[in-house]
Amino acid sequence: xxxxxxxxxxxxxxxxxxxxxxxxxxxxxxxxxxxxxxxxxxxxxxxxxxxxxxxxxxxxxxxxxxxxxxxxxxxxxxxxxxxxxxxxxxxxxxxxxxxxxxxxxxxxxxxxx
Amino acid sequence: xxxxxxxxxxxxxxxxxxxxxxxxxxxxxxxxxxxxxxxxxxxxxxxxxxxxxxxxxxxxxxxxxxxxxxxxxxxxxxxxxxxxxxxxxxxxxxxxxxxxxxxxxxxxxxxxxxxxx
Numbered sequence: 186x187x188x189x190x191x192x193x194x195x196x197x198x199x200x201x202x203x204x205x206x207x208x209x210x211x212x213x214x215x216x217x218x219x220x221x222x223x224x225x226x227x228x229x230x231x232x233x234x235x236x237x238x239x240x241x242x243x244x245x246x247x248x249x250x251x252x253x254x255x256x257x258x259x260x261x262x263x264x265x266x267x268x269x270x271x272x273x274x275x276x277x278x279x280x281x282x283x284x285x286x287x288x289x290x291x292x293x294x295x296x297x298x
Numbered sequence: 299x300x301x302x303x304x305x306x307x308x309x310x311x312x313x314x315x316x317x318x319x320x321x322x323x324x325x326x327x328x329x330x331x332x333x334x335x336x337x338x339x340x341x342x343x344x345x346x347x348x349x350x351x352x353x354x355x356x357x358x359x360x361x362x363x364x365x366x367x368x369x370x371x372x373x374x375x376x377x378x379x380x381x382x383x384x385x386x387x388x389x390x391x392x393x394x395x396x397x398x399x400x401x402x403x404x405x406x407x408x409x410x411x412x413x414x415x
Contacts, residue, residue, distance in 0.1 A: 283354045
């Protein structure tokens with residue numbers, strides 16, 4: 186069965202520092218992978234997605250993610266974090282014929298001034 | 299495109315009461331999903347509609363839960379005899395038809411936060 190693991194529950198970075206959020210997936214075939222962001226009290230916003238092609242994917246808000254099949258990973262990165270990036274980040278894989286998404290448990294990002 | 303709308307934003311109810319939530323998807327979207335998100339967890343899939351047909355239900359959706367999408371537009375999620383364990387954020391998402399969520403991304407509403415006292 187498809188699953189997603191986000192090993193880091195909380196991460197704190199200083200504003201302007203680089204960021205990497207980890208995501209590992211379990212999937213039998215080539216996965217559809219996603220990163221979503223959720224601000225407090227809000228729904229989820231799609232940051233980026235990957236299926237095939239270039240393994241480095243660019244998204245909105247300056248985020249990118251790299252797909253590594255050998256490591257079953259799809260880590261999210263940002264070169265310089267802004268205070269407005271503080272939020273919870275979810276990695277997801279598509280599972281099943283209904284196109285539903287299976288989410289990881291999320292990583293809560295705090296940004297220090 | 300006004301986005302996915304959910305009502306109410308917050309609901310506080312006493313254990314044993316029934317509650318109903320509404321979701322209005324993006325107007326041209328045929329697919330509608332309900333998810334539940336508890337504290338410290340990612341969203342968990344509950345159920346899926348293609349137009350008015352409910353095509354998949356999670357094991358999480360006990361017999362106290364029922365979802366409808368009578369005319370293929372808005373959807374309701376009802377919880378009967380609520381329990382404290384039902385306290386969560388209930389998220390609705392919609393998408394257009396497509397071979398995958400890569401081609402037809404899910405758009406999420408802001409959710410309904412349920413608190414059962």
